Amino acid sequence: MSNFFSALGDIFTNESMYRNTMIVAVVLMFAASGELVAEKAGTINISLEGMMLAGAYAAAVGQARGGAWGGLAMAALAGLLVAAIQANMSHRLSADQFVVGLVLNVLVLGIVGFLVGSNEPESHVVKRFEIPGLSKIPLIGPALFDAPWVLYVVYPVVPAIWFLLYRTRWGLEVRAIGEDPNASDVSGLSVNKLRRQTIYLTGMLAGVGGGYFLYARSPLFEDSLIGGRGYIAIAAVIFGGWTLKGTVAGCVIFGLVSSFVLTIPGLGYKAIDTAFLAMAPNLVTIVVMLLFAKRVRQPAALARPFLRGLK
Amino acid sequence: MSETAVFESEVVPENVPGERSKAASALEVLALYAICLFGALALAALLVEFGSDKGSWTSVYTVILDGAIRRPGRWGLTLGITAPILLVGLGTTVSGRAGLVNIGQEGQLVVGAGFACYVGVRIGGPGPIAIVVALACGIIGGAIWAGIAGALRFWRNVPEVLTTLLMGIVASNLVGWGLRNRFLLLAPPEGRANRNQVSLPLAKSHRIPRVELFGNEFPISIVLAVGLAIVVWLVLGRTVVGFRLRMLGRNARTARRAGVNQKRYGIGAMLVSGGFAGLAGAVMLAGGDFGDYQLVADFGAGIGFAGLLAALVARQRALVLIFVAFLFAGLRSGSGFLRATGVSARIADVVQGTLVLSMLLPPAILYLRARRRAIAATSART
Numbered sequence: 001m002s003n004f005f006s007a008l009g010d011i012f013t014n015e016s017m018y019r020n021t022m023i024v025a026v027v028l029m030f031a032a033s034g035e036l037v038a039e040k041a042g043t044i045n046i047s048l049e050g051m052m053l054a055g056a057y058a059a060a061v062g063q064a065r066g067g068a069w070g071g072l073a074m075a076a077l078a079g080l081l082v083a084a085i086q087a088n089m090s091h092r093l094s095a096d097q098f099v100v101g102l103v104l105n106v107l108v109l110g111i112v113g114f115l116v117g118s119n120e121p122e123s124h125v126v127k128r129f130e131i132p133g134l135s136k137i138p139l140i141g142p143a144l145f146d147a148p149w150v151l152y153v154v155y156p157v158v159p160a161i162w163f164l165l166y167r168t169r170w171g172l173e174v175r176a177i178g179e180d181p182n183a184s185d186v187s188g189l190s191v192n193k194l195r196r197q198t199i200y201l202t203g204m205l206a207g208v209g210g211g212y213f214l215y216a217r218s219p220l221f222e223d224s225l226i227g228g229r230g231y232i233a234i235a236a237v238i239f240g241g242w243t244l245k246g247t248v249a250g251c252v253i254f255g256l257v258s259s260f261v262l263t264i265p266g267l268g269y270k271a272i273d274t275a276f277l278a279m280a281p282n283l284v285t286i287v288v289m290l291l292f293a294k295r296v297r298q299p300a301a302l303a304r305p306f307l308r309g310l311k
Numbered sequence: 312m313s314e315t316a317v318f319e320s321e322v323v324p325e326n327v328p329g330e331r332s333k334a335a336s337a338l339e340v341l342a343l344y345a346i347c348l349f350g351a352l353a354l355a356a357l358l359v360e361f362g363s364d365k366g367s368w369t370s371v372y373t374v375i376l377d378g379a380i381r382r383p384g385r386w387g388l389t390l391g392i393t394a395p396i397l398l399v400g401l402g403t404t405v406s407g408r409a410g411l412v413n414i415g416q417e418g419q420l421v422v423g424a425g426f427a428c429y430v431g432v433r434i435g436g437p438g439p440i441a442i443v444v445a446l447a448c449g450i451i452g453g454a455i456w457a458g459i460a461g462a463l464r465f466w467r468n469v470p471e472v473l474t475t476l477l478m479g480i481v482a483s484n485l486v487g488w489g490l491r492n493r494f495l496l497l498a499p500p501e502g503r504a505n506r507n508q509v510s511l512p513l514a515k516s517h518r519i520p521r522v523e524l525f526g527n528e529f530p531i532s533i534v535l536a537v538g539l540a541i542v543v544w545l546v547l548g549r550t551v552v553g554f555r556l557r558m559l560g561r562n563a564r565t566a567r568r569a570g571v572n573q574k575r576y577g578i579g580a581m582l583v584s585g586g587f588a589g590l591a592g593a594v595m596l597a598g599g600d601f602g603d604y605q606l607v608a609d610f611g612a613g614i615g616f617a618g619l620l621a622a623l624v625a626r627q628r629a630l631v632l633i634f635v636a637f638l639f640a641g642l643r644s645g646s647g648f649l650r651a652t653g654v655s656a657r658i659a660d661v662v663q664g665t666l667v668l669s670m671l672l673p674p675a676i677l678y679l680r681a682r683r684r685a686i687a688a689t690s691a692r693t
Contacts, residue, residue: 046472085668093675098412098472099623100671106616107664110657115362117655231476238470275488282477286463293469303470307682 025255030209034202046101049230050108055207079207178299241296375645387527391600399618402587410560417615418479423589426452438516453589461581530598
């Protein structure tokens with residue numbers, strides 16, 4: 001037993017563990033904060049995964065032409081493109097949002113896989129940028145403040161989402177259509193238009209998240225780069241009980257769990273088979289949803305399409 | 312799945328002034344589908360032309376067609392691939408009719424194949440019985456895997472969209488772990504090829520018999536799959552159980568008031584859905600066409616996803632599904648020849664994806680138009 005605790009101690013005093021946590025947590029934050037807005041408006045946006053992958057690929061292509069900033073802009077555009085299909089099919093033609101999202105994920109994976117197979121993009125990890133002073137905080141300092149500079153993009157994004165959702169008229173309208181679309185419609189809000197806008201926002205954020213992940217983590221683009229993290233980001237929103245604070249906390253916890261996958265074998269502990277470490281983030285996600293899904297109140301119209309005169 | 316699944320006949324009131332004749336609207340529907348179909352194929356063709364510097368779109372489509380049916384012996388392979396896709400799709404049809412979104416078929420299929428393999432290489436006895444037992448184990452494996460998600464959905468209100476998918480990723484890790492351990496699935500080291508993660512192959516007598524027809528060889532599991540499609544069609548359309556399932560999917564509140572036990576029917580639908588996916592995995596293992604009657608890493612090979620997409624295109628109609636499954640199987644067997652043209656075989660996935668996406672359009676458009684007409688008609692009357 002003391003072995004176990006010393007192992008835990010080793011893991012939690014390991015600086016690179018926190019670095020890995022942060023790298024995954026931030027990609028989840030980009031995607032999940034956008035997803036939160038979409039879910040507040042009443043859409044479960046399954047195509048998050050596809051948006052992130054499209055963003056990552058566009059970032060890989062864009063970096064060669066326009067540097068990392070150009071790459072991020074391309075990533076946002078690619079995410080927006082996927083979002084445009086999702087939004088218009090599910091909230092203009094009222095096709096089933098899960099079906100559209102799922103098909104988009106498959107399609108983006110196919111297209112990206114095809115394009116990578118034809119001509120592989122070259123990309124490289126961006127430089128670390130150290131924020132003096134703050135990066136000297138023990139353990140978590142380097143993870144938070146001596147990171148690839150694209151990570152810092154997330155720091156203004158999260159408060160901006162909070163401001164947008166809770167302090168603007170648009171945010172109020174978004175939350176209203178997620179709770180009672182019929183009442184909102186009667187009071188003059190354009191429900192489906194607002195829902196489309198939230199999905200556009202999600203697409204851009206998720207695209208940037210995908211681009212960030214490529215720059216921060218892997219110099220080589222592979223079509224398995226995102227590997228299901230889009231679904232984990234959706235779970236983080238549920239974990240957070242549809243609040244921004246909770247969602248961010250969920251992202252950090254899921255980031256922590258997936259960083260164990262890298263850290264534990266790296267520290268020389270071989271007792272756990274890698275298969276179990278690899279499935280750990282998914283299992284933890286399921287267990288967490290099992291514990292929390294019933295305790296929190298979801299937006300009342302979540303996952304219900306809106307058509308005038310249809311309850 | 313949602314309100315979009317409502318048939319247009321239900322919302323169009325009769326005697327709407329200005330409604331065109333049935334024949335003309337059938338032609339319109341056909342034209343709409345044709346436009347969307349061509350749009351999908353053209354989009355994929357554009358990608359081949361501009362996305363890669365090798366191959367042209369005509370050669371890609373010719374090669375796919377050759378590999379799927381035209382070359383000798385190919386349609387037998389296509390039929391062999393159709394069987395699991397159809398089975399997965401049938402399960403999806405059942406859960407979809409009950410209003411549940413199961414998207415973890417890939418994992419349920421792999422678990423089913425794992426169960427079937429574990430039992431199939433261990434039991435003796437006469438061949439036919441052993442095959443049936445192995446297939447039954449596949450069904451049980453898949454049903455357990457989907458049942459967990461179903462139970463979470465109805466007891467803890469956890470969205471099944473996410474749990475089925477996450478459980479799918481867990482499943483492939485779990486079976487991968489089984490393939491690294493002798494006491495589960497891994498074959499003993501002697502007599503094994505240098506690939507390290509494979510199971511023992513099924514004994515000759517434990518394989519699904521294959522028949523030969525006009526130079527094409529295929530397992531008889533395709534007959535089983537088509538038979539089950541007819542069963543699913545009958546049960547869903549012609550029995551009380553099927554009616555209750557559909558009611559649950561269309562309007563859960565009405566179903567509850569009419570006395571449908573939501574938990575029982577919902578979890579039941581998930582079990583059936585997973586069972587079909589598990590059966591598909593077992594059929595892949597015991598039927599040939601997918602490796603050498605043995606389990607390997609990444610055994611699912613995207614068949615679960617193909618089955619799910621096929622069910623989406625068929626819009627939960629079991630008999631239509633037979634043809635869609637054959638089409639998707641053809642795309643898969645046809646893409647086997649693509650390497651010769653230098654175009655990445657992933658183009659088959661793209662064609663499949665654009666096809667599915669475009670097939671979502673016509674029903675949505677028709678539904679919206681029917682609604683608009685209905686609203687116009689009611690407001691004209693009042």
